[in-house]
Amino acid sequence: MKTILVSACLLGAACRYDGKSKPSPEIIALRDKYNIIPVCPEIYGGLPTPRVPCEIKDGGVFSLTGENRTAEYLRGAGETLRLAEIFGCDTAVLKERSPACGCGEIYDGSFSGTLVKGDGVCAALLKKNGVRVLGESRIKEI
Template identity: 55%
Template structure:
């Protein structure tokens, strides 16, 4: 049986979708995509948010911008689309962007917009884990 593809954060693959509009590819993920082993996906873009966009963090279970604008609906929509893609592709694992309010796994920013970290998962990572998909971050691959 052939290996199943890995779902990866599109920003790690060098795709122009980071919140700040910058491109910062992570070479091990780029290599997975080049070899046809990974499927890039950005839940924030699929949720309807533009690139660039205002930074968001998780506060009291909601995804918000610094001014309090609630973006939870867009983040949920993108997470649901990513789960759908994972199912279509048969993905059983994912490598996602550390600390992102979508993709963070095990640690995210705490909602104060002070770069303070807190235990927790982004909405997309949490949804994937709830459906049995193993989630790691690029830091797990690097380390």
């Protein structure tokens, strides 16, 4: 059975910035076909739950209150990649629009709900290293 990475919040872990999860029955059902490694790059980067939300701007990651969290996001992305390599994952199903996990579309850094093209820090690192990243709305493409 193939092993894939999945954003932990999509599986029901309450690791989001607001202390909640975002479980998806469709994503949880992937366990019938794949070995799943749940990952949360923001937690792996050392950030607490709950935490002040962050968005990507000018190549860095900044919190709503102005702190530069780029180092934490890079660390969390690196740890997630480490797990992809240890478990031989060539595919990741990650939460859309997150500054860590988002793939193809992220918020623009203004905290106004405006989306722009781009990837979260972890999604970008995984892609750069040959891992195929799919948002939760694209799991049929696995």
